[in-house]
Amino acid sequence: MIIGILGGGQLARMLALAGHPLGLQFIMLDPSEDACAGVVADQIQGRYNDIAKLELLAQKADVVTYEFENIPAAAVEFLAKKVPVYPPLLALTTAQDRLYEKKLFRKLDICTPAFVPINNLEELQRALKEISYPAILKTRTQGYDGKGQAILRRNADLTTAWEHLNGVPAIVEDFIPFDREISIIAARNHSGEIKCYPVTENVHHAGILHFSKALKNDSAQHQAADYVKRLLNHLDYVGIITLELFQVGDQLLANEFAPRVHNSGHWTQNGAIIDQFENHLRAILDLPLGSTDSSDYAAMINLISTVPSREKILQQTHANLHLYGKEERTGRKLGHINICTSDEATFNKEIGALQNIVNSG
Amino acid sequence: MIIGILGGGQLARMLALAGHPLGLQFIMLDPSEDACAGVVADQIQGRYNDIAKLELLAQKADVVTYEFENIPAAAVEFLAKKVPVYPPLLALTTAQDRLYEKKLFRKLDICTPAFVPINNLEELQRALKEISYPAILKTRTQGYDGKGQAILRRNADLTTAWEHLNGVPAIVEDFIPFDREISIIAARNHSGEIKCYPVTENVHHAGILHFSKALKNDSAQHQAADYVKRLLNHLDYVGIITLELFQVGDQLLANEFAPRVHNSGHWTQNGAIIDQFENHLRAILDLPLGSTDSSDYAAMINLISTVPSREKILQQTHANLHLYGKEERTGRKLGHINICTSDEATFNKEIGALQNIVNSG
Numbered sequence: 204m205i206i207g208i209l210g211g212g213q214l215a216r217m218l219a220l221a222g223h224p225l226g227l228q229f230i231m232l233d234p235s236e237d238a239c240a241g242v243v244a245d246q247i248q249g250r251y252n253d254i255a256k257l258e259l260l261a262q263k264a265d266v267v268t269y270e271f272e273n274i275p276a277a278a279v280e281f282l283a284k285k286v287p288v289y290p291p292l293l294a295l296t297t298a299q300d301r302l303y304e305k306k307l308f309r310k311l312d313i314c315t316p317a318f319v320p321i322n323n324l325e326e327l328q329r330a331l332k333e334i335s336y337p338a339i340l341k342t343r344t345q346g347y348d349g350k351g352q353a354i355l356r357r358n359a360d361l362t363t364a365w366e367h368l369n370g371v372p373a374i375v376e377d378f379i380p381f382d383r384e385i386s387i388i389a390a391r392n393h394s395g396e397i398k399c400y401p402v403t404e405n406v407h408h409a410g411i412l413h414f415s416k417a418l419k420n421d422s423a424q425h426q427a428a429d430y431v432k433r434l435l436n437h438l439d440y441v442g443i444i445t446l447e448l449f450q451v452g453d454q455l456l457a458n459e460f461a462p463r464v465h466n467s468g469h470w471t472q473n474g475a476i477i478d479q480f481e482n483h484l485r486a487i488l489d490l491p492l493g494s495t496d497s498s499d500y501a502a503m504i505n506l507i508s509t510v511p512s513r514e515k516i517l518q519q520t521h522a523n524l525h526l527y528g529k530e531e532r533t534g535r536k537l538g539h540i541n542i543c544t545s546d547e548a549t550f551n552k553e554i555g556a557l558q559n560i561v562n563s564g
Numbered sequence: 565m566i567i568g569i570l571g572g573g574q575l576a577r578m579l580a581l582a583g584h585p586l587g588l589q590f591i592m593l594d595p596s597e598d599a600c601a602g603v604v605a606d607q608i609q610g611r612y613n614d615i616a617k618l619e620l621l622a623q624k625a626d627v628v629t630y631e632f633e634n635i636p637a638a639a640v641e642f643l644a645k646k647v648p649v650y651p652p653l654l655a656l657t658t659a660q661d662r663l664y665e666k667k668l669f670r671k672l673d674i675c676t677p678a679f680v681p682i683n684n685l686e687e688l689q690r691a692l693k694e695i696s697y698p699a700i701l702k703t704r705t706q707g708y709d710g711k712g713q714a715i716l717r718r719n720a721d722l723t724t725a726w727e728h729l730n731g732v733p734a735i736v737e738d739f740i741p742f743d744r745e746i747s748i749i750a751a752r753n754h755s756g757e758i759k760c761y762p763v764t765e766n767v768h769h770a771g772i773l774h775f776s777k778a779l780k781n782d783s784a785q786h787q788a789a790d791y792v793k794r795l796l797n798h799l800d801y802v803g804i805i806t807l808e809l810f811q812v813g814d815q816l817l818a819n820e821f822a823p824r825v826h827n828s829g830h831w832t833q834n835g836a837i838i839d840q841f842e843n844h845l846r847a848i849l850d851l852p853l854g855s856t857d858s859s860d861y862a863a864m865i866n867l868i869s870t871v872p873s874r875e876k877i878l879q880q881t882h883a884n885l886h887l888y889g890k891e892e893r894t895g896r897k898l899g900h901i902n903i904c905t906s907d908e909a910t911f912n913k914e915i916g917a918l919q920n921i922v923n924s925g
Contacts, residue, residue, distance in 0.1 A: 216584070220581060220584060220585070223577070223581060223603060223604060223889070224581070224884075224885060224886040224887060225874070225885060225887060226871075226874075226887035226888075226889055226899070228603055228889070242584060242589055242604070243584060243603070243604050476881065476882060476884075477884075485878065490874065490875060490878050491875060491878045491879045493878065494881045494882070496881075510587075513586070513587075513851060514851060514852060517846065517851050517852045517854065518852045520837065520855045520857075521837060521855070523585075523837075523838075524585060524586060525585040526585060526586060526587035527587075528584070528587055528589070538587070
């Protein structure tokens, strides 16, 4: 059985690492010469809108999935006529557009921050009478890791912020002074079976995820799981989905969802019985979903821009290192460390030690 | 950093799967066209005694290891002049010959069954006056999975058994009516750091390992660890070693050692903080050894000859499936299932269910 993947980055790489033990093989389509999944998967080098390359992928693969949502929906539409593609197209097109996404949340009675779609400066000015400062302006499409976003604090910010977007359709939202950013990762297979991992608390710096901690038996679990199940069932979803939420007091507000395995779920590689990568593969192959039971304490620290001393990292008893085989570059995700244990004091001590190692490069 | 491996079977495959997250890459030398490690490692196709191919491996790899002990010692000797090779040659040549192996055990005060080297039928007949029936005749070299062995129950067996060996040098040993067969797996790095996994109880059928169970806090741990440390230090060993022992009452008798990762340690993939494959790589790269702490209950069931229904296996909550991507063939190891949990009742229930699934094909 050969799994096709659109994209050959670290998520494709970790899908393949999780899938080989199930007896699966992998082929990915990626434009770059040194796609980091290339050491564990065959590669078709080409652009995502290259029909001949898509045709080849469809011929070679028994089922196709994707590792990120900024691929042309037309590519998935084309492939889906020739080979099963999961998650479904509707999930992809919805996740690609913040307006569709927010409207779907509302339709499913999933709370969101207030939002207004914006097509020009006048609409932005009008919206800021309805939505109070501070607010956040986001492009409807193509945003990731905080890119394509601007915080609006006063009327004077509007013109600059709008011009910065180069006139692309946008959305303006209430800026939420959240207590926590959390995400929930869940899997659904063809048969409609659903499994949710424990919610994860996420810490971003400058829009990039730095740290995630699994919250076993957290008070937000029930609400978050309920929200994500509504999404999964409505979309007749197959695969892993990630729903990102802001928590304010007891309230959860949906921010966005990703129709894929997610950085905030990397801790499951060492902290859950079956990780998000294997469960994504099980879901798209309609195999029984694996247990999402987790260790008592589990967290993940991202390695960004540089990789610190491997020796120092590996000296920490519960550190599991996951490098992506990528060259160092500012702002680039190069790997992560998982820390999983049943002892809280050890957990906190090792996280502290690892954060020191990571911060001192 | 590129790791070279002599052999491209499942052990090489699992070394590579464990090593990619450390940012390592792999190249293996294997004669077969469909070496199952080929999906996660580059391959040089060639025989182990092909000097040009060994030369190429030495050029490409920063350090070389091997996945099984039936490779020509001359190949390792040749490579070792050009590139670091671990485990050391002396460990390989000793493990390749049951007589050298047993003599080393004795030298290190590691108890063994009584044994006599045999070069002809007369020596065999003479030996059976010293060693009582039942005894076991084994070729000194090239034996694995019970091959090259014959049980001797009476004088009449001697001629047939000896003729069966085609005159190769052999060893005759006391047949041990053991209570348990156990193994201990340990790692040693360049710096002399040693870590031992919990001993494992092993069940063989017709010479092939079928089932291994980790024995956490077992009464045999101290003695087994002491034995394996003597071996590691004497050999100035680097890498993972496996020492197989017979237990009779409280006594441990060394049977053989393997200078490599071992089937009886596959449970560590899901039942230990750092598994045998990663610890082998850490050892040969002189990185800090990873924790060998294990879950309370851990076991492994081998999949031999056929792979049963993947659906049924994956329905068991704590089953982690590891397939090798090999065609089905009688007597061939095709994969294994690990079962790891902290609850004894669940553990026993799932092992029973999985053994039923495996036995019913």
